[in-house]
Amino acid sequence: MLINLTDVLSCEEKVVKRTVETEFQSFDSSLGSFPLTEEEPLNLTLTNLGGDKLLVEGEQKFVAKIPCDRCLTETEVPIEIFFSKEIDMKQSAEGRIDDLDETDFIDGYNLDTEKLVYGELLLNWPMKTLCRDDCKGICKKCGKNLNEGDCGCDTVELDPRMAVIADIFKNSK
Template sequence: MLINLTDVLSCEEKVVKRTVETELQSFDISLGSFPLTEEKPLALILTNLGDDKLLIEGEFSVKAQIPCDRCLTEVEVPIDVSFEKEVDMKLSAEGRIDDLDETDFINGYNLDTAKLVYGELLVNWPMKTLCKPDCKGICRKCGKNLNDGPCGCDTVELDPRMAVIAEIFKNSK
């Protein structure tokens, strides 16, 4: 959704509050597509700081279905996002790039809330997701989920430098 910022920028210290539906069904990144099961709308506060500077404050939350990093079981993870950004509206798009200002969600005097939500969700995405703190993962040989019980595979891994000695003992029996 695009929000026109001319109303906010028309007079100094003007504050505009908006509630915007995020309209995300899934979060698609290079790691995959993650369904979002629950979402709370984006609550925005736009404040004109004067001198063509805009303060954007917001918060929203979602629940995402993310596979456990050890056993690949789907886990519902709540992600609460709160942000505050100051944007200099005098800068052109090229000027923002030169200043390393990553405000690709502003185009002219329009605020693209979809890009803003996507960027903030990307920054707040969990680095590691576990179904439980003591998750045992999956077996390296057969792929069974070890949280459901042992799989029966031989899990002894010898030091590769000792493989020759192990072969000598195996042949001597």
């Protein structure tokens, strides 16, 4: 959704609070596509700081379905985003790129809330997701989820430096 910023920028120290509905069905990135099962509205506060500077603050909560990093079971993970960004409205898009300012969510006098929230979701995405703290993962040999029970595979791993001695004992039997 695009929000026109001319009303906020019309007079100094003006504060505008908005509640915006975003329409993310899923979060798509290079990591994959993850469905968002719950999504609260985005609470935005836009403040004119004077001198063509704008303060954009906001918060939003999501619940995403992410596979467990050990056993690949779908897990619902709550994600909360909070942000506060000061934007210089005098700068052109090229000037922002030159200064490595990543405000691609500002286009002229419009604020693109979808791009803003996507960038914040990307920054706040969990590094590791576990279905539970004591997740046992999957068997390296057969792929069974070890949280559901033992698979019966031989899980003894010998030191590779001792493989020659292990072969000698196998041959002597």
